[in-house]
Amino acid sequence: MKNKKWHAHYPSEIPASIPYLEKPLHAFLEESAVKYRDEKALHFMGKEMTYGELFNQSKKMANYLQSLGLEKGDKVAIMLPNCPQSVITYYGTLLAGGIVVQTNPLYTERELEFQLLDSESKFIICLDILLPRVKNVRDRTNVEHTIVTGIKDYLPFPKNLIYPFIQKREYNMVVKVEQTNNTHVWNRIMINASNEYLEVEVNPKEDLALLQYTGGTTGNPKGVMLTHYNLVANVQMCEAWLYKTKESRQSVLAVLPFFHVYGMTTVMNFSVLQGSKMILMPKFNPNDVLKTISKQKPTLFPGAPTIYIGLLNHPDLNKYDLSSIEACxxxxxxxxxxxxxxxERVTGGRLVEGYGLTESAPVTHANFVWEKRVNGSIGVPWPDTDAKIFIMDSDMEEAEIGEVGEIAVKGPQIMKGYWNNPEETEQVLKDGWLFTGDLGYVDEDGYFYVVDRRKDMIIAGGYNIYPREVEEVLYEHEAIQEAVVAGIPDPYRGETVKAYIVLKEGKFVNEEELNTYCRKHLAAYKVPRIYEFKNELPKTAVGKILRRTLVEEEKEKTTSI
Structure with a gap:
């Protein structure tokens, strides 16, 4: 790892190597509860909680889970949006010796049943409005206990009284939860549980803290096994990269969902390590986010491109003060x-691109926030992280500078493997290298570039076309808010390029105009042959556009004709 070419660009404040703490992830909360006991840890819709209170309630959850029979290594599914309960349950599970299984609240019954079965989860914590979904699948899984909470449980007065009416209007349901032998009410736990719990010995490098399921764009999702050490290492890297942040003096906008590994590491775990205040938002709504930034003045705002795009295209953007934001x-x-x-023009802060995968806890690369950055690049590897470009389908033969191949990464944040899936593990982990499935190249200075997912590359008439290159051109058009490009079957070219477009409000452009525009900026074989204008594009909970969903829709259209 010494003398990698990218280390020459590191500012003096960022070390090339870090002495990683061999301690359980929850030790960060234990320490912050002492150092920052009376500092604000959470802000949720007007109500705040200190680090001392957060730790106390996390200990109560640990006590209660152990009283229900949780033993070291048992899985606890957390099916919650960003709210105080999601943080309390996460750390409470770890304190009790359990393994967290982050579960998307948007899962259908089929998806939920698969994850609960595959992970062998014995406990699930969910919102009251999700209880009917959980009940419908629970008997077909290993789940023994369900803990139920509601958004209103942590709302300030009078919002807590008004919320049930809002819930009934939005979801057309009000769920009454009764305490039974296997269904447990959150508020009763917090009133009656003790904050004394049995401390569990953890081997950070071997013991799992998290089973994080991948998106599953092909086949069933896979459970990524991340150890305490994987997660501790990545959050320490994050702290080194953001070296200008001051402990207990930052506030972090928590729009990224904690049930996604990106939000979990860069927002929740990072904030707890530094004693920062998390401003929790249960879902992304541009209007609510702009109001919150203007009022709460967050300094850090990790996000995804679609989140920033949504804010920039809000009609009332100029009415809000976003100047508190220092780094994203x-x-x-x-x-x-x-x-x-x-x-950056709107906020005055810095926005840089990073890169990672669920399998790497998740970050491996980023541009420097306050120093040299290269637009279009994912930046350079983080401390103690190695990266190479390997020639596709070769026997680990390294590509030349500038040559496109598959990106592979190595470091202390790389997963242990896929849960109960040794075959898939062997395919992606080779000699300590994680093969990402992403195509890219590295320049002579050690900056890395992603050209696309290997599975997303379009081969049209024998030419390789990388959707990202075409999308960059489309995003530069003044009328386009969002764009994604995919390859669809073509009887002559094999595949052809199709662009899916969402226009900015009040803007218009037609297919002929876009074709003329693209031909000015792209080689003829890269120009989209088909354009489809849509009101919105399918996305994951973290805002990633689901290209595969659009491709599947195209296949269904072709099959039905």
């Missing part, structure tokens, strides 16, 4: 240069 790292999808530059 964008992940989960390519960051268009135009979006980056416009967001």
């Amino acid at each position: 790292i964008s992940g989960s999808a390519p960051l268009p240069t135009e979006v980056q530059e416009q967001f």
Whole structure:
């Protein structure tokens, strides 16, 4: 790891190597509860909680889980949006010796049943409005106990009284939860449980803290096994990269969902390590986010390109003060240069692109926040992280500088493997290298570039076309808010390029005009042959556009004709 070419660009404040703490992840909360006991840990819709209170309630959850029979290594599924309960349950599970299984609240019954079965979860914590879904699948899984909470449980007065009416209007349901032998009410736990719990010995390098399921764009999702050490190492790297942040003096906008590994590491775990205040938002709504930034003045705002795009295209953007934002790292999808530059002009802060995967806890690369950055690049590897470009389908033969191949990474944040899936593990972990499935190249200075997912590369008439390159051009058009490009079957070219477009409010452009525009900026074989205008594009919870969903829709259209 010594003398990697990218280390020459590191500012003196960022070390090339870090002495990683061999301690359980929850030790960060234990320490912050002492150092920052009376500092604000959480802000949720007007109500705040200190680090002392957060630790106390996490200990109560640990006590209660152990009283229900949780033993070291048992899995606890957390099916919650960003709210105080999601943080309390996460650390409470770890304190009790359990393994967290982050579960998307948007899962259908089929998806939920698969994850609960595959992970062998014995406990699930969910919102009251999700209880019917949980009950419908619970008997077909290993789940023994369900803990139920509601958004209103942590709302300030009088919002807590009004919320049930809002819930009934939005979801057309009000769920009454009764305490039974296997269904447990959150508020009763917090009133009656003790904060004394049995401390569990943890081997940080071997013991799992988290089973994080991948998106599953092909086949069933896979459970990524992340140890305490994986997660501790990545959050320490994050702290080194953001070296200008001051402990207990930052506030972090928590829009990224904690049930996604990106939000969990860069927002929740990072904030707890530094004693920062998390401003929790249960879902992304541009209007609510702008109001919150203007009022709460967050200094850090990790996000995804679609989040920044949504804010920049809000009709009342100029009415809000976003000047508190100092730094943002964008992940989960390519960051268009135009979006980056416009967001920086609006906020006065820095927005840089990073890169990572669920399998790497998740961050491996980023541009420097306050020093040299290269637009269009994912930046350079983080401390103690190695990266190479290997020639595709070769026997680990390294590519030349500038040559496109598969990105592989190595470091202390790399997963232990896939849960109960040794075959898939062997395919992606080779000699300590994690093969990402992403295509990219490295320049002579050690800056890395992603050209696309290997599975997303379009081969049209024998030419390789990388969707990201076409999308960058489309994003530069003044009328386009969002764009994604995919390859669809073509009887002559094998595949052809199709662009899916969402226009900015009040803007218009037609297919002929876009074709003329693209031909000015792209080689003829890269120009989209088909354009489809849509009101919105399918996205993951973290805002990543689901290209595969659009491709599947195209296949269904073809099959039905």
